[in-house]
Amino acid sequence: MGLSDRSNLLFSNLDLRASLDARRQAIDSEVRALDPNRLLNTSPDDLARFFVEKYHMEPPALYRDQWSVESKEETETREDYGHRFTATVRRLYVHIPFVGDRDLFMSRASTFTMSPPRGVVGAQTLTLAFTPGQQGGPEAVRALIDREIDEVERHLAWIRNDLEAYNGSLGAIADQAIRRRREQVLHQQGLVAGLGIPLRERASAPETYVVPAVRRKALPTLPAASTAPFKPEPVLAMEHYDHILDVIQNMTTVMERSPATFAWMDEESLRDHYLVQLNGHYQGTATGETFNNLGKTDILIREQDRNIFIAECKFWKGAKGYAATIDQLLGYSAWRDTKTAIVVFNRNRDTTKVLEEVKKTTEAHANYKRTLAWTHESGYRFVMHHPADSNRELTMTVLVFDIPAPAPRGAGTPAPATRA
Numbered sequence: 034m035g036l037s038d039r040s041n042l043l044f045s046n047l048d049l050r051a052s053l054d055a056r057r058q059a060i061d062s063e064v065r066a067l068d069p070n071r072l073l074n075t076s077p078d079d080l081a082r083f084f085v086e087k088y089h090m091e092p093p094a095l096y097r098d099q100w101s102v103e104s105k106e107e108t109e110t111r112e113d114y115g116h117r118f119t120a121t122v123r124r125l126y127v128h129i130p131f132v133g134d135r136d137l138f139m140s141r142a143s144t145f146t147m148s149p150p151r152g153v154v155g156a157q158t159l160t161l162a163f164t165p166g167q168q169g170g171p172e173a174v175r176a177l178i179d180r181e182i183d184e185v186e187r188h189l190a191w192i193r194n195d196l197e198a199y200n201g202s203l204g205a206i207a208d209q210a211i212r213r214r215r216e217q218v219l220h221q222q223g224l225v226a227g228l229g230i231p232l233r234e235r236a237s238a239p240e241t242y243v244v245p246a247v248r249r250k251a252l253p254t255l256p257a258a259s260t261a262p263f264k265p266e267p268v269l270a271m272e273h274y275d276h277i278l279d280v281i282q283n284m285t286t287v288m289e290r291s292p293a294t295f296a297w298m299d300e301e302s303l304r305d306h307y308l309v310q311l312n313g314h315y316q317g318t319a320t321g322e323t324f325n326n327l328g329k330t331d332i333l334i335r336e337q338d339r340n341i342f343i344a345e346c347k348f349w350k351g352a353k354g355y356a357a358t359i360d361q362l363l364g365y366s367a368w369r370d371t372k373t374a375i376v377v378f379n380r381n382r383d384t385t386k387v388l389e390e391v392k393k394t395t396e397a398h399a400n401y402k403r404t405l406a407w408t409h410e411s412g413y414r415f416v417m418h419h420p421a422d423s424n425r426e427l428t429m430t431v432l433v434f435d436i437p438a439p440a441p442r443g444a445g446t447p448a449p450a451t452r453a
Contacts, residue, residue: 044149044188046302049140051294052309053199055287056088057206059310062283064210069218077211084207088313089200092193093133095159097182100129125163127178132157136309142191150184159185269334269341274372277311277342278430281376282411284310285434292437303378303436304346308332333365340365344374349387349433352394359398362429363420371427373417380438388412391431402426 063084064072072080103126111120138154153160161181165174284307288295295303311332334342343365347358355377362373379387392413395401400417405428407414412432419425 041151041153042149043138043152043154043185044145044192045141046139046305047136047141047309048294048306049137049142049192049195051287051291052140052306053090053195054291055284055306055310056090056313057199057202058287059280059283060084060088060203060206061210062279064207064214066279067214069221072211072214072218077208077215080211081204081207084210085203088203090137090196090313091133092196093131093135093137093159093189095182095186095189096130096132100127102127122164125165125174125178127161127163127182129159129161129182130157131159136312137189137192137196139305140192140309142188142195144191144194145188149188150181152185161185267341269372271372274342274428274430278374278432280310281307281344281374281432285432285436288434288436296437300346300348300378304332307344307346307376340371342372342374344376346376346378348378348380348436349382352390355391356394356398359395359400359417359429363400363417363427373427373429375429375431377431377433378436379433380436384411384433384435387433391433395429395431 105124105126106121107124108119108121111118135154135156138152138159141149151161153162161178163174163177163181165177288303288306295306298306332342332344332346333340343362345358345362347354349355355375358375362375377387377391388411392404395413395415396404398417400420402416402418402423405414405416407430409432411434412430414428414430416426417429419427
């Protein structure tokens with residue numbers, strides 16, 4: 034009798050400390066990106082309260098008194114001394130509702146065990162699977178279930194301890210970032226005023242600034258329809274597209290500053306850290322999870338049955354591998370004017386040469402249309418067309434980031450423990 038091996042490991046995939054560091058740094062980046070007039074015309078206290086509410090993380094809490102159990106007979110393939118056979122087993126699925134940030138079930142706290150519990154995390158339900166076996170009576174099965182839930186609660190307590198310090202620091206971080214930026218803007222305006230020349234103001238500059246809703250929403254908008262027969266299609270606003278890329282850039286900066294944490298991660302693990310940060314900025318209208326993954330290395334936003342944003346995360350393995358990534362990106366079912374990105378992880382290679390190869394390979398691709406003016410030291414922005422329709426264009430931004438490489442074995446840095 035035991036926990037079903039079909040369940041997934043909890044509290045192990047993501048480094049909570051790295052995720053929290055990225056969110057702290059995102060506050061400063063967002064404050065610095067504010068329009069100066071908006072910053073100065075907004076109450077510092079109101080603005081700080083907005084950032085505290087936006088970046089606050091709610092630890093999951095289980096509603097243990099609202100649980101339910103489901104019993105199923107299932108078949109599985111077993112092996113006995115080289116002989117494979119099919120057996121029928123009875124499995125119990127215990128469903129426990131919860132509130133809080135679901136991504137934290139996949140996060141490893143500063144205190145952890147090498148044998149975390151297993152489970153499947155839904156939108157608002159945690160499911161644990163058990164195989165009682167032939168000799169498991171009701172009392173023994175109930176004791177096993179209680180022990181496993183207690184283990185989940187123990188890990189959640191460690192998560193809460195880390196979040197208590199993090200959430201408690203947000204007010205001071207926001208206050209400091211706002212005060213520093215306000216002083217910088219006021220100093221700059223003082224220098225301009227001291228010239229004795231009237232200050233030219235932008236006609237579009239707002240007189241006041243209303244603090245936005247706590248969570249930004251990546252809602253698609255329909256483009257204006259022309260007089261010609263045309264069916265409007267969903268499109269991701271350019272401001273959201275650029276902000277998504279900024280979040281990816283900020284997360285990469287954290288990786289560069291914490292090489293020991295990220296050096297051993299594969300493409301899928303690095304992608305998962307981007308997903309957590311992006312879902313912390315944007316909220317879907319139905320499931321609460323805007324950004325999803327279909328394969329091991331992609332990040333998607335879907336509207337109806339097609340994608341309005343697609344990103345691929347790949348290690349640089351030469352021009353041929355990069356061209357295959359472009360083909361993969363173009364193979365998705367997408368709307369007109371889909372926004373896309375390729376995040377290239379570069380380990381201990383000549384970044385300048387990689388950027389040159391990216392530009393050369395993209396402009397030689399059969400689906401290339403044009404290169405857009407986009408000033409960025411780590412990438413390019415192109416317009417591509419879909420393989421079956423040259424009029425169906427998509428915007429493709431390519432970002433090349435230097436990612437720490439694992440230290441050589443024997444150099445004092447042990448390889449990370451692998452999952453059982």
